[in-house]
Amino acid sequence: KAGVTQTPRYLIKTRGQQVTLSCSPISGHRSVSWYQQTPGQGLQFLFEYFSETQRNKGNFPGRFSGRQFSNSRSEMNVSTLELGDSALYLCASSFSGTSGRDTQYFGPGTRLTVL
Amino acid sequence: AQSVTQPDIHITVSEGASLELRCNYSYGATPYLFWYVQSPGQGLQLLLKYFSGDTLVQGIKGFEAEFKRSQSSFNLRKPSVHWSDAAEYFCAVVAGGYQKVTFGIGTKLQVIP
Numbered sequence: 080k081a082g083v084t085q086t087p088r089y090l091i092k093t094r095g096q097q098v099t100l101s102c103s104p105i106s107g108h109r110s111v112s113w114y115q116q117t118p119g120q121g122l123q124f125l126f127e128y129f130s131e132t133q134r135n136k137g138n139f140p141g142r143f144s145g146r147q148f149s150n151s152r153s154e155m156n157v158s159t160l161e162l163g164d165s166a167l168y169l170c171a172s173s174f175s176g177t178s179g180r181d182t183q184y185f186g187p188g189t190r191l192t193v194l
Numbered sequence: 195a196q197s198v199t200q201p202d203i204h205i206t207v208s209e210g211a212s213l214e215l216r217c218n219y220s221y222g223a224t225p226y227l228f229w230y231v232q233s234p235g236q237g238l239q240l241l242l243k244y245f246s247g248d249t250l251v252q253g254i255k256g257f258e259a260e261f262k263r264s265q266s267s268f269n270l271r272k273p274s275v276h277w278s279d280a281a282e283y284f285c286a287v288v289a290g291g292y293q294k295v296t297f298g299i300g301t302k303l304q305v306i307p
Contacts, residue, residue: 083237112295122284122297135294169237180226180245183295185237 081106083172083186091192097158100189104151104172110134111153112183113145116167125168128153129175157191165193196221196289200298207275208306215270215301217285227268228286228295229259238284244268255279280305 084103092098104111112135113125124137128147145155151172157164167190171183197220207213219225226245230238242253249261259270268285285298 114295114297121299124294124296127294137294171238180243182240182243185230185239187235187237 083170083184085168085170085186085189087189088187089190089192091194092160093194094160094162096160097156098160098191099154099156100168100170100191102153102155102170102172102186104153104170105184108172108174108184109151110173110175110181111147111151112171112173113153113155114169114171115139116169116188117165122169125155160193162193164191166191196225196287196296198285198287198296198298200283200285200301202301203299204302204304206304206306209277210274213270213272213275213279213303215283215285215303217268217270217298218266219268219285219287220266221287221289223289224263226288227259227261228288229253229257229268229270230284230286230297231255231281232284232300233281241270241283275303275305277305277307279303 086101110129112127114122116122127135131147142158147153167188169188171185173181173183199218228243229241232238241257242251244251244261251259257272261268282300282302284300286295
C-alpha cells in the first residue's frame with residue numbers, strides 16, 4: 080500500500096505571496112491532519128479533516144486554511160506569507176481519526192522557505 | 195490541556211550502549227501515548243504506542259517504553275544502540291478522541307562509534 084505523499088517536497092516563496100500544499104493519504108484513510116514543524120516551536124497541530132469537514136483546529140491565524148476533497152486528498156493554503164511561516168509542513172493520515180487510538184501515518188513533508 | 199515534556203534536547207551515546215529517552219506528560223486521565231522517530235529529511239515513523247493494559251510496550255527496531263502513571267512518564271529505552279538509530283525522537287500524547295496530537299519538543303540522538 081502506498082504511503083502518504085506530499086507535493087511539492089520543496090517550495091520557495093517570497094513574503095506576501097500565497098502557497099498551496101497537497102497531501103494524498105493512504106488509500107482508505109479518511110482523516111488527514113496537518114502539522115507545522117519549526118526548530119523553535121517543534122511540531123504544532125494545524126487542523127484535521129474528515130469527510131471533507133474540519134473537525135479540529137490548532138492555534139494558527141486565519142491565514143492558514145485547508146480543505147479536503149471527496150477522495151480524501153487534502154490541501155492547505157497559507158496566504159500573505161511571512162518569514163516565520165518557513166517550516167516543514169507535515170501531513171498525516173489515519174483510518175477514521177475518531178479515536179485517539181488511530182495510528183497516524185506521516186508523509187515526508189513539504190519544506191517551505193519564505194524569503 | 196495536555197502537554198508533553200522531553201527534558202533532553204540532545205543526547206549522545208556510544209554505539210552498543212543502552213539508551214533511555216525521557217518523556218513526561220500532563221493530563222488528568224490516562225492519555226494515549228506515542229513515540230515517533232524522524233530521520234533527517236523524513237517524516238515521522240511510529241515506534242510504539244500505549245493505550246492501556248501492560249505498562250511495558252514493545253515497538254519496532256528493538257525499542258520499548260514503560261508507562262508509569264505515578265510519575266506521569268513514558269520513557270523510551272533500547273538496550274543496545276546502533277549507529278542507524280541516530281535521529282530525532284518525539285513523544286506525543288492524544289487526550290480524548292480525534293487526532294489532535296500534542297508533541298514534545300523532541301530529543302536529538304547522536305551515536306558515536
